[in-house]
Amino acid sequence: MLPEIIHAQQVVLLFKKRQIKHIVISPGSRNAPLTIGFTEDSFFTCYSIVDERCAGHVALGMAQQLREPVALLCTSGSALLNYYPAVTEAYYSEIPLIVLSADRPPHKIDIGDGQTIRQKHVYSNHILYDCELTMIHDKIQVESIATNERLLNKALNTTIARSGPVHINIPFEEPLYNRVEKSTIKDVKTIDILKEETSIIPDEFYKHWDNSSSKLIILSTLNVDVLTEADLNKLTSDPSVLIMSEVGSNIRHDKVVWGIDTLIAPIENIDEEITHLQPDMVVTIGGMIVSKKIKQYLRKFETKIHYHVGKRRAYDTFFKLAGHIKVKPSTWVQSLHSKTVNSQYQEYWLKTFKNRIEKRKSYFETMPWCDFKVYKLLFQNLPDNILLQLGNSSTVRYAQLFPMNTSHKIYANRGTSGIDGSTSTAIGAAMASDRPCIFITGDLSFFYDSNALWNNYIPKNFKIIVINNSGGGIFRILPGHKDTHEFDTYFETKHDLTAIQLCEMYHIGYHKVGDEAAFAKAYQQFLSKNDKPQLLEIVTPSKVNDEILLNYFKFLR
Known part of the structure; x- marks a missing residue:
């Protein structure tokens, strides 16, 4: 079955012809013609992710691993704005991503219709290419059909050749749910892929x-x-x-x-x-x-x-x-x-x-329980042949202080370097990878993206490690007055949250440790359980981490 709307048929048929297989769908009504087209064809693998901000990063993580375009599909209105963090990350990390946004017809924009915003060019500063398709009501609109083919091909060619995000805005008029057995148009044309850019070494x-x-x-x-x-x-x-x-x-x-x-x-x-x-x-x-x-x-x-x-x-x-x-x-x-x-x-x-690496051994021997010690234990004891996803802020910076296992594949959202979407990206990567995935993150980043766990496609062997120091500890390393109400509230963002309730709600195995002895006992159990996703919450002090890290660098002088 195909959607009755002809320009929706064009999108579905061309995506199939160009082997764009993975479609992450954010449920809605205005995008129904495309949802019908993609989900009714067994060629496509479709995923339903309710929260658009999470959906965007899930698609990003999948494309990161597949090294091929993954499509996002949403309804009209604010939905596509929630994709924006993932779009900017795809732009700066150069990951192929296709945003398909359903829209009201042009004559219904800015007249007071609900769930309607100015969607055309909405990502203009962070997109490789964007376009809006022409509404086609009859197959005799030959020129409009050809124009849409050209625009669609250019979008797909751009994301493939230049590796980054593109946006295709598609207006639809009701009725939206009608279907047909066969395509109204005979075929869709494929326009040659852009030539790979190369340069002569001067x-x-x-x-x-x-x-x-x-x-x-x-x-x-x-x-x-x-x-x-x-x-x-x-x-x-x-x-x-x-x-x-x-x-x-x-x-x-x-x-x-x-x-x-x-x-x-x-x-x-x-x-x-x-x-x-x-x-x-x-x-x-x-x-x-x-x-x-x-x-x-x-x-x-x-x-x-x-x-x-x-x-x-x-x-x-x-x-x-x-x-x-x-x-x-x-x-x-x-x-x-x-x-x-x-x-x-x-x-x-x-x-x-090499002298520094040798000298730091004595510093490690006297180091108390803290973030630094936790990361040392983790990077020494991670299993081989995993996909390792790292959260931003403190996590990726601590990781830079340790030699990585050569059997690991390591990724982090370093395009915009934000804490938003790190968990969703890791889950998307795990969904697309044949390796078991371990995601290491800080507490603020994890709680910020907690809707990432609202996902029916998380692999059973997916594992999350949350280092919980009760706030944004990285701010303690930066210059400024500490231990004041203003610092605790507006910079470090102190909290007493724990991940246990989230794990109960989303049926994730939960483990918690707060010292080295407990870590040694719980860590292997955490790694060995693969009947459902697992989360290890490691609680560390909030006020000593900055001193221990800064003293480390002083010690090496």
């Missing part, structure tokens, strides 16, 4: 590269197969090359600095020491950089020249961007000349980093 780049005695490469958010072991071996065989990787880079190598803040923080205010780190040139590969310290450092000491390599969007993060080399990072590595520069840049900083 001679100027090779000139800088070959003559620089200190080259810094920063690897941020990457998929797991972007750089091979051979690529890393070639890069690190040059003594003038120092590679720093972030937790979301999914990169580990003996000659790569995996803890940027551990290297920089102890000397960030000692100019005579940190100036030695200043590179002749910087190359970035990947998405947004997590470490605020490396960004501040490279801005303060005025990076001489910066190139960005890869298809991901290039940002002038250090105000010295000379060019964007739009080739695959592996292709770029293979193009580099075998000539190396006589330098001690890599050796000096790798030795410094």
Whole structure:
């Protein structure tokens, strides 16, 4: 069965032809023609998620793992505004997402009809492409049918080729629920996919590269197969090359600095020491950089020249961007000349980093129960071959202080870096992955997105770890007056909430610990139960975490 409305048929038929299979539907009435079209065809896999803000992030998590477009479908009015946080994350994280919003006919906008807003171009600042389809009442409207085909193809081509969100606004007039056995139109046409953007590596780049005695490469958010072991071996065989990787880079190598803040923080205010780190040139590969310290450092000491390599969007993060080399990072590595520069840049900083890692062992031995200790225990004891999803704020920053398991695939919403939607994204990723998924998050982020658990598709082996320090502990690390009413209420947001009632309501196994001995007993039980999703709530103090973390960096000096 198909919807009777012809332009709804166009959407369904073209999505099927272009292999857009996964449709996350937010229930409503105005979107009924498309809901009917997608759910009545067994080709599509449809999901019903009531809360649009959660639905948007679920689709985002699925697309993150599938590396192909996932569609969102909603009714008219404020519904599509609730997709906006996910749309912005998809835009900055460069994840293919298609928003299909049902709308009132154009002549019914701004005349006082209910559930009606100005939907056209609503995402204009954070979208790769948007369009509005023409309403088609009869198959003799040949030009309108052709126009819709062109608009739909352009939207799909854009999200596939450029990897980001697109928005298709679709006006419908009642009746909305009528169906037909066969399509009213003969076929839908597929217009050629956009050609992949590539660029020639300029001679100027090779000139800088070959003559620089200190080259810094920063690897941020990457998929797991972007750089091979051979690529890393070639890069690190040059003594003038120092590679720093972030937790979301999914990169580990003996000659790569995996803890940027551990290297920089102890000397960030000692100019005579940190100036030695200043590179002749910087190359970035990947998405947004997590470490605020490396960004501040490279801005303060005025990076001489910066190139960005890869298809991901290039940002002038250090105000010295000379060019964007739009080739695959592996292709770029293979193009580099075998000539190396006589330098001690890599050796000096790798030795410094290894000394810090050795020295911190004694700090860990005396560390009391706190956030830092919990993260240390977690990252030492996570099982192999999992999909690891990290919440924002404190979680991803603590993760940067530990070496990651090479068998893990690691992701976080680092496009906009907000706490909203982290749980929903992790659930969407788990729904689309063949790996068991563990999601680690802070308390505020978890409670903020608690509607994420209102989802009938959560895999039974999905696991959530919530570090509950009774507020937004990251604010204690930032400058400002602490332990005042204003700080507790408007910054740290102190609370006495616990996850137990949410787990009871959504039939999730619940475990709670508050010290190291209890953790040792409960953790294995938490991991071993796979009959339904499990949540481990780890309670930590609220007032010592900032001192322990800041003292860690001081200790390493």
